[in-house]
Amino acid sequence: MSLFQLSWKNLTNKPLSLALNLILFALGTGLISLLLLLSTQLQEKFDKNLAGIDLVIGAKGSPLQLILCSMYHVDTPTGNISIKEAKPFMRQGHPLIKLAVPLSMGDNYENYRIVGTTHDILSLYNAEVKEGKKWEKTWEATIGAAVAADLGLKIGDQFQSSHGFASDMDMAHDGDFVVVGILKPNGSVVDQLILTNTQTIWAVHEHAAEAISDTIIAHDAHADDFKPLIEYEDREITSLLIQFKSRNYMTLNMGRSINENTDMQAAMPAFEINRLYANMGVGVDALQALAFAIILVSGLSIFISLFSSLKERRYELALMRVMGASRSRLFFLIILEGLLLAVLGCVLGLLLSHGGMTILSGFMKDAYRYAFSGWVFLKEEWILLAAALGIGIIAAVIPAIMAGKTDISNTLAEG
Amino acid sequence: MLQTKALQYTYDGHNQLHFPDIDCKKGEQWLLLGQSGSGKTTLLHLLGGLLSPNTGVVNIDGTNIASLKGSALDRFRGQRVGIIFQKPHFVKSLTVEENLLLAQQLAGAPASKSRIRELLERLNVGHKSRSKPDRLSAGEQQRVAIARALVNQPAIILADEPTSALDDVNCNEVIHLLEEQAAAVSATLLVVTHDSRLKAAFRNQIQLSSLQGNPS
Numbered sequence: 001m002s003l004f005q006l007s008w009k010n011l012t013n014k015p016l017s018l019a020l021n022l023i024l025f026a027l028g029t030g031l032i033s034l035l036l037l038l039s040t041q042l043q044e045k046f047d048k049n050l051a052g053i054d055l056v057i058g059a060k061g062s063p064l065q066l067i068l069c070s071m072y073h074v075d076t077p078t079g080n081i082s083i084k085e086a087k088p089f090m091r092q093g094h095p096l097i098k099l100a101v102p103l104s105m106g107d108n109y110e111n112y113r114i115v116g117t118t119h120d121i122l123s124l125y126n127a128e129v130k131e132g133k134k135w136e137k138t139w140e141a142t143i144g145a146a147v148a149a150d151l152g153l154k155i156g157d158q159f160q161s162s163h164g165f166a167s168d169m170d171m172a173h174d175g176d177f178v179v180v181g182i183l184k185p186n187g188s189v190v191d192q193l194i195l196t197n198t199q200t201i202w203a204v205h206e207h208a209a210e211a212i213s214d215t216i217i218a219h220d221a222h223a224d225d226f227k228p229l230i231e232y233e234d235r236e237i238t239s240l241l242i243q244f245k246s247r248n249y250m251t252l253n254m255g256r257s258i259n260e261n262t263d264m265q266a267a268m269p270a271f272e273i274n275r276l277y278a279n280m281g282v283g284v285d286a287l288q289a290l291a292f293a294i295i296l297v298s299g300l301s302i303f304i305s306l307f308s309s310l311k312e313r314r315y316e317l318a319l320m321r322v323m324g325a326s327r328s329r330l331f332f333l334i335i336l337e338g339l340l341l342a343v344l345g346c347v348l349g350l351l352l353s354h355g356g357m358t359i360l361s362g363f364m365k366d367a368y369r370y371a372f373s374g375w376v377f378l379k380e381e382w383i384l385l386a387a388a389l390g391i392g393i394i395a396a397v398i399p400a401i402m403a404g405k406t407d408i409s410n411t412l413a414e415g
Numbered sequence: 416m417l418q419t420k421a422l423q424y425t426y427d428g429h430n431q432l433h434f435p436d437i438d439c440k441k442g443e444q445w446l447l448l449g450q451s452g453s454g455k456t457t458l459l460h461l462l463g464g465l466l467s468p469n470t471g472v473v474n475i476d477g478t479n480i481a482s483l484k485g486s487a488l489d490r491f492r493g494q495r496v497g498i499i500f501q502k503p504h505f506v507k508s509l510t511v512e513e514n515l516l517l518a519q520q521l522a523g524a525p526a527s528k529s530r531i532r533e534l535l536e537r538l539n540v541g542h543k544s545r546s547k548p549d550r551l552s553a554g555e556q557q558r559v560a561i562a563r564a565l566v567n568q569p570a571i572i573l574a575d576e577p578t579s580a581l582d583d584v585n586c587n588e589v590i591h592l593l594e595e596q597a598a599a600v601s602a603t604l605l606v607v608t609h610d611s612r613l614k615a616a617f618r619n620q621i622q623l624s625s626l627q628g629n630p631s
Binding site for chain 1: 494
């Protein structure tokens with residue numbers, strides 16, 4: 001009958017009080033751990049998808065919306081920009097710009113966004129083709145790993161897009177896409193995209209326009225596949241992702257000058273995302289404060305249940321002294337009970353948060369275009385466990401001192 | 416085996432209790448009679464080292480227990496002195512068997528389930544070894560308390576009113592068992608009581624006078 005066994009039996013002898021303490025503690029630590037998991041993974045994904053993009057050029061509107069739409073694919077576009085206006089930034093050999101990746105959006109297949117772009121997007125996100133090849137001709141699509149896995153698409157499969165960003169059969173376009181390639185999974189947003197060329201997006205919408213006007217004209221899709229985009233001056237794209245050769249005051253001025261002198265806007269991802277973190281931070285801080293309050297209450301609850309159990313167990317403790325237990329042994333018995341409660345509660349909370357995260361990640365994938373993982377352990381969680389140990393000890397220390405000070409003779413004389 | 420000399424204890428600074436000297440030889444069985452307020456329990460606690468006297472000496476098995484400090488005294492008590500209280504109390508979360516295991520462990524004795532089983536059988540409560548103590552009748556509880564006092568084969572067994580809560584049948588049985596088991600481990604037995612039913616059972620008796628100093 002070790003001290004450990006004894007304290008465990010003392011705890012399990014009161015299952016209701018044990019359950020209450022464990023649940024309270026698990027709630028507090030679980031909430032903190034869940035917040036940690038969410039914010040670190042969200043931040044991680046956001047940072048990863050910054051992908052060295054220095055500037056996003058798109059239609060005027062909310063800069064954050066432009067960033068979220070063009071880089072994270074979670075919001076709708078602010079509108080379109082004409083190639084005529086964007087042309088100066090798309091031209092090869094611009095002195096400041098290393099890469100300019102055009103994006104055309106507006107369609108989806110089974111909720112996965114179809115993006116008309118150039119092969120440069122692959123180098124931006126360091127994506128590689130796993131199977132098949134990159135899209136070349138109109139209607140050819142190279143799909144992200146998550147799209148392929150989720151929808152079970154293989155090379156050679158055909159599908160029809162639908163208009164907008166949510167799957168809706170009534171809005172289906174005609175014209176069949178052909179899967180020609182599948183990308184390696186790399187954890188970036190590309191995993192969740194269907195990539196094709198810009199002309200295809202135009203063709204899809206031309207088709208739609210023709211269908212509405214009821215003048216069906218044979219669609220010549222393949223004729224101008226290889227004409228550079230900048231020659232389509234009367235066409236539009238959604239946005240332009242810009243990577244500079246290097247950052248300096250000239251690149252800083254470029255954004256300002258676009259905003260002041262054109263009908264387009266330029267948004268800086270790093271700046272907008274930091275603003276987003278700051279806004280999100282308020283909510284996270286509030287939840288964290290709530291979680292700490294719960295942990296505090298659960299520490300108090302451990303203290304109260306140990307304290308009140310002492311009253312009932314006074315005779316028991318005196319008896320243990322009679323049987324040869326020293327003061328320090330009684331002290332450690334109570335400390336151990338507090339520790340056990342806190343550690344078990346904390347472990348239960350961590351299990352809850354990681355299990356919850358696994359379930360949540362299913363829902364979050366649609367909302368944020370990223371797969372979250374429930375089974376990642378952060379070093380902050382070790383700190384959480386250490387803090388739980390501390391709270392267990394602090395909650396138990398006063399009852400433990402009282403247990404150690406039990407006056408054997410007085411207690412036993414009372415009978 | 417058990418000797419006291421000029422024991423004196425003061426309650427609340429002025430209620431002085433003086434106790435007669437005691438000298439019990441190994442294996443002897445003594446009855447200490449006294450009315451309520453005569454300091455019976457105080458004396459028992461002094462003998463068991465649960466209280467320390469203002470003056471005077473308690474010698475157990477040649478050791479002056481005043482010379483033992485802190486956990487050494489706790490350990491000595493656990494090994495050498497078995498105490499049975501008026502109301503049997505146990506560690507409620509443990510079974511009868513586990514309570515006895517705890518007594519062995521706290522005294523630093525090796526755990527011996529066979530010894531516990533044998534003892535409980537002898538006291539006729541073997542079938543209750545896996546029950547929680549509060550499921551037992553008063554008589555059974557007192558027998559388990561005796562088993563616990565005996566489990567480490569102490570040199571001295573002190574019993575404080577072991578029969579006051581029992582009816583005549585259980586009273587006789589418990590006293591008989593106490594005497595028998597104390598003899599089996601050749602321990603010195605000292606029973607403190609006001610229960611006159613026990614007078615006939617003991618040859619050696621000490622009477623505590625009811626007026627000592629200034630009882631309140």
